[in-house]
Amino acid sequence: MLDAEQWQQLLQGFLEEANDLLREAEDCLLVLERSPTDSEAINALFRSVHTLKGSAGIFSLEPLVALAHHLENRLMQVRDGECGLDDALTSLMLQCMDELNVMVRSIDPHTATLAPHTPRQAELLAALEAFTSSAPHAAQGPAVWQLALRLDAELLRNGFDPCAFIRYLARLGDILAVETLTDALPALEQMDPEQCYLGFDITLSTEASRETLEEVFSLADGFYQLTLTCQTAPDDAPATASLRPATQTLAATPASDEPRVVHTASSLVKVAAHKLDELINLVGELVISTAGAHMQAMQTGDSECIERVQAVHQHVEQIRERALKLRMVEIGETFNRFHRVVRDVSLTLNKQIQLHLHGGDTELDKTLTDRIADPLIHLVRNAIDHGIESAEERLAAGKPAQGNLSLSAGHDSGMIVLEIQDDGRGLNTARIREKAIARGMLDADSLLPDSDIHMLIFEAGFSTAEQVSNLSGRGVGMDVVRSAIDELRGTIEIESEPGKGCIFRIRLPLTLAIIDGFLVGAGADRFVIPLDMVTECMEAPATINGPLNLRGKPLPCIDLTTHFALGVPTTSRRNIVVVSQGRQQVGLIVDRLLGELQTVIKPLGQLFRHLNGISGSTILGSGQVALILDIASLFRDLQQRNDTKHRPSAAIPNLSGEQTCNGSAI
Template sequence: MDAPKQLYREEAFELLADLEEALIELEQQPGDLDTVNRIFRAMHTIKGSGAMFGFDDIASFTHTIETAYDLIREEKLSVDEELISLTLRSCDQIKVMLDASQGGEDADASLTGEITASFRKLISSVEGTPQERDDSCPADTGGEQGNGLKAETTYRIRFKPHRELFRNGTNPIPLLNEIRGLGHAHVICHLKELPGLKDLDPEACYTYWDIILTTDKDIDSIRDVFIFVEHISDIEVTKIDDYGEIDHEEYKKIGEILFDRGDISLGDLESILGRQKRIGELLVESGKARRSEVQSALVEQEHVRNLRKKRMGTMPVDGASSIRVASQKLDSLVNLVGELVTVQARLTQLSAQRNDTDLTLVSEEVERLTAELRDNAMGIRMLPIGTTFGKFKRLVRDLSTELGKEVDFTTSGEETELDKTVIDRLGDPLVHLIRNSIDHGIESPEAREAAGKPAGGTIRLTAEHSGAYVLISVSDDGAGLDTEAIRAKAMEKGLISPDANLSEKEIFELVLAPGFSTARSVSKVSGRGVGMDVVTSSIESFGGTVEIASAKGSGTTITLKLPLTLAIIDGLLVTISDEYFVMPLNAVVECVELSADDRRHTHGRNLARVRGEIVPYIPLREVFSLDGDNPAIEQVVVTEIGERRIGFVVDKVVGQHQTVIKNLGKFLRHVEGVSGATIMGDGTVALILDINKLTQQAEFTEKYQTVH
């Protein structure tokens, strides 16, 4: 596939993800025109670029959908669940078409036809609407001025002459023409006060006008037009739009316009808004407003919306200042920066040895620049996590419908940035967690009501920064974890001994063990017994941790703690014998000395006393079976994992070290307790310790010894 086509595919997939998110939002708030506009724009781009790059099937398929959303934008068509489902199906179909272009299976033409037909039916249900949207120029306001660049203001003018207007010798036509001459105007005439022929005074004026005028003239110029009739007319001039208001193209709703004009009361508006129908229709039906008044308000709305749309089109868009780069290019940039960091470390080391002032100066300068370059390169790889949140909304919608549960899905912290690699690998674990929440967490509406909870459950997906980590949590207000059931199951599976004394937290952690599943039935959704341990191993594989908090009856929260980046970490360089090791600095709390005396005091048990607190430690020399004797005074590097403190005993702490993480390669990939390696300034290799894994291993050994 050639490059532009590939680019289109990538962009289309992103747009579809955004589209799905917007559709779910629209389903929750059917009246939100911002969302409708978002959907319309996404469809428009998919269609337009599709045609440009030869995806004709996608272009013609999307065209019909776009037409429907244009009608919704104009409030001619209402949003309902059926429309949302239909559009979601369309998104799926577009995805199939995109895949087909890359050698995937061809899209089912009959399904395409079926969806298109359904949309056409919706479109034709709108009275007097042309079948398809005319693309020529939807934003054309037709005025002589309207290039959208002048500092123009839009006014609403109500010109209501008194009955004696004609007797005064005034003809309103020149007045109206003069107003038209001031700019781009829409004039709407009202004849509602015209009586029947019998009661008609042929010399009285019963007509009045609403004028929506966009002009670069000031309000006084408008009033000047009416200067000779102002004593025999009611003239109201209201500013309704200003050149400065460019932040959104949205304009007031019809109800608001009519209320502004005094055509309806607030009470009328509120009573009508309670019903699910288009406001204009309702107001006319209920006799609160006349059709001509609603029509006039519609003209105003369209006038201003078109104007704003046009204005927005002339504004520079943020997107124009960004470029799209293949992620491989970024990866290689980061690799190069990594190499540079290594070389810089070497330079620093050399300059320290040479004791040459000039060299030291250069070396310090290189160090500073390298650090900046590193931060910049890493920053480019950071993406807001919200990009992945969208697809979960769809997942929740589909799953809850399938399982007959009512689930409200909320997200927060979408703007939290995380390394692209981490985000890419986060998708599957999150899908699993959310599925679990819907399937096992949230109860059926009946069960919830019986427990005194609202029938609909809530699942919250949140992301937030916490130091060098990002915390992502999935919480539900469902049944919570059943500690007894977990305990029983763990005993049955031989994971714990019958007399094991476990805290609630330890019991929850059992859920994360391989092969553990408490689901009563194996469903399509989850419960195949390969549940949480997959999530745990996947999260741990990139240096994260999983934590569970739960209260029976009120819900469960699962928190993933993830490192911000996977490429470079700040590490603490330590040595054991002649070997170098790096520990992730963000986990290190403090370093304390461990003398032979201290060891004796604890009678050979691996416990250190740190300011009165007992901290268990892991002697790394033994773990890695390294030669050499323990020095008289060793160092305990105290780390914090979750809420626990664990010490790691090393010979010497060298100091802080900026670490470029290198993979161990496929032969050493499965070595436990080591997450990677880094190259030192002098070319030697230092292993990066996986302190989570080391702790788990130590715990396992400890428990194994206790149980057996």
């Protein structure tokens, strides 16, 4: 018998596998919607549903087994050519997948209990039965099978209950006889309670195929031998035996007598996400401790001690890089979910949309992939609803009836860049401006550039929709997108061209746990700037009134001492750190440049979440706390403070040595 911990591990493994199987099944269905005769996708879909049914049967999850079983029957008809997979059946199967997902999420992770059948499940079962009755198929009576099942001694120790297999067989037909074989039982004093000594001879009357019977035991591959003999069979059922050896891990056994494929042990190991989080946290503490040791070694002046600490520091950096890579996953899995989103929204709006995916092999932190999914869904739905025109509008504008939507990912300057691009009508700049003025967000005579007007769509409650629908018009969604991206220390920008389309470009850090930072001092405080946003450093001029001229371009500046009300500067010789966000640059005026360091990000407590311009904190080697700057927030503050009607007439200090006025050299 399994102890509580082993049973819990087995259940957790099932829940993880069920989510993977349902995701694979949905992907296959979406492939089949475009290519209904794709035999590989049909077989993969059937295997996913069949495996899910078998796994759920082990835990006696009857409602889930019933729905999966009926779905499997329809898939067998499709696979065997008895019925076609049309749009109606595809939509029904996708609804079944949704319900199976709901059921899996509702399984109690401690007791493996599941609510009984719901009205929704009854509706789906009835709809699947209706497809069965309408599909032509030959009448076929049950066959009588003899199953000779011999179990490996290690079966129990590996989490399997022999009785669960027999209970599951009973759902496939009528068990006519069961003989329990006890020949291998040792004397009582020699018995090991964790070993299995039993075997079974089972007589079963069923309409199930040989493949279905063999799949009942597939989860226990390597821990049993099975001989199947068909005693009385329909004309098309071969009465041949099959043998599954206990010493090998085999693929799903085909119905023929062809040699089986032997799979070698996988080189992959599944690790729970929370264990990786614990590892990253410990590595972060190691980074802090190493920084403190390095500081102490430098103060002692002991060259041998300094050398050893530097060696430890190098090893810690290597451990950090490898630990972070453990949490890196490809974004392709997240992207693939949007096939279903685009399909459903397109059908709701009666639009023809083709989704294109690029850069699915781009890797980023798993935490980021989990948290960026919802903002991406908002942007995709927005592009389909507001951006891409109806087929009639597109044809009238000289475009193809089918709209195009693309999701892409790539690396740029140490950041992950995600783009959502459509070939629709583009943003209506005049309409956005009109709404902003009506809501008091903008003065009627203000002269904001189009790019700034476009960013107003991210303001809370802002919407240009004329009517409220289940997709848009309530003024929620886009502000949630920006808030979510801000929390990930990312930025978003918009490119729009009337009649051509729109691009939403999101920039995200590679990881949220540990970053390379640049330490600066302002007043008595320390601040960390993400190093991948630092462009250059320079000495600040004695007097700064307005933007500076940096190689012919205006550079607005923020004095951190003034911005955070830290009192007067502690030195007369100050510095400027130029940081970039996309195509924008700003200069941060600081008192001291303190160099690069590895930064372990500590989240701010609830009491400090309101602080503008701060995204987190870190602990320095000295034990002092340094605040991590939120560069995106500082950019927005600067933009909001800029009065576009006011343009300085005084000469602007030129960092290249020239005098300029209003950004032009004189």
